[in-house]
Amino acid sequence: MFNDIILPVLILTGIGLAAGIMLALASKFMSVPVNEKLEQVRGCLPGVNCGVCGYAGCDQYAKAIVEDGAKTNRCVPGGDETSRKISEVLGVAYQDVEEKVAFVACKGYCDVTSDKMDYQGIQTCRAASQLFGGETSCGYGCLGYGDCAQACPSHAIDVVNGVAVVRPEKCIGCSICVKVCPKSLISVYPLTKPIHVSCRNKDKGAKTRKVCTNGCIACRKCVSVCPTEAVKVEDNLAYIDPEKCISCGKCMEVCPVHVIDHFHPTCESR
Structure with a gap:
């Protein structure tokens, strides 16, 4: 009876000891050098x-x-x-980082647009956009469910009056929000280039005005006053080339619908 108990214990102990020695030797002779x-x-x-x-x-x-x-x-x-x-x-020379911040190109707040249906599905932008582009009257606008806010690691995005808004002082420029927006409304720009068009609606001006009073109407006034030819209108929508823009603000002054924004980069160097 005694041997029936002790012998299996000794065998298992021996196997465990042998395995431990083998693992120790393997970790020593087969280890990958750490850089x-x-x-x-x-x-x-x-x-x-x-x-x-x-x-x-x-x-x-x-x-x-x-x-x-x-x-x-x-x-x-x-x-x-x-x-x-x-x-x-x-031990190399320091290289300065071009700091960037995310910008949401939409001003389709609840009080300047309307809903085309009563959406009752999953409360995410990704899900809502798959049903006729979402419930908002503007098919290009922010859906306001905050997928970007949920994904932001620095909690720099809030949904205000139905539209996602980036807080520049918190944004770390990681671009994660860019990837999750189903409407492709978010871009990341250098902090030194703070002026951008807050709209992505490519419909003609009259149609845009019917769905959002803050939408770009492609009037080209911004194009005419830009001293560096940084502004252009394509597909009924104004664009600003950050490489050419000198942030003079003249385009903001003449925009009749105030769709050109300055995102006020107040955050200090990270």
Whole structure:
């Protein structure tokens, strides 16, 4: 009886001990060398994994910096502080980050537009947009369910009067909100280029006015006053080229529907 109990215990103990020794030897002789520089650079990155740097995530960007010599200033969410830390780790010259902020191109608030139906489905922009483009009368406008706000890692977006609004002082420029908006209303621009058209309606002016009194009517007054030819009208909608724009504000002054906005980049350097 005693042997029937002790012998299996001893066998299992021996197997466990042998397995432990084998694992210890394997971890020693088969381990992959750790690149300390890579680990340090990865530790500098914020871990948002947004891909705005051009890589799939923070791990891939860190690897590109250490192994391929990628620029240290491509992490917009991390800003200048992250770029400075990476530069110190690698012992290279600091590179300034072009800070960016998200902007929602819509002013179709509840009091200037209307609903074309009573939507009772899933309360998300993605779901609502699949049913005849959503319930709002403007087929191009914000649906107001806040998919972007839910996705924002810095809580920089609020839904105000039926339209998503970005708080520049909180925005880290990660572009995650851009990816989740089913209407493609959100873009990310440099903080130094704060003037943009708050509309995406491509219908003719008369039709636009019927669904939203804040919509662009393609009158071209903004085009005529722009000193750098940064404004153009295509498909019945005004666009501002941020590369040409000098933020003089003349287009804002002449816009009859006040659809050209200045998003007031008040946030300090990150």
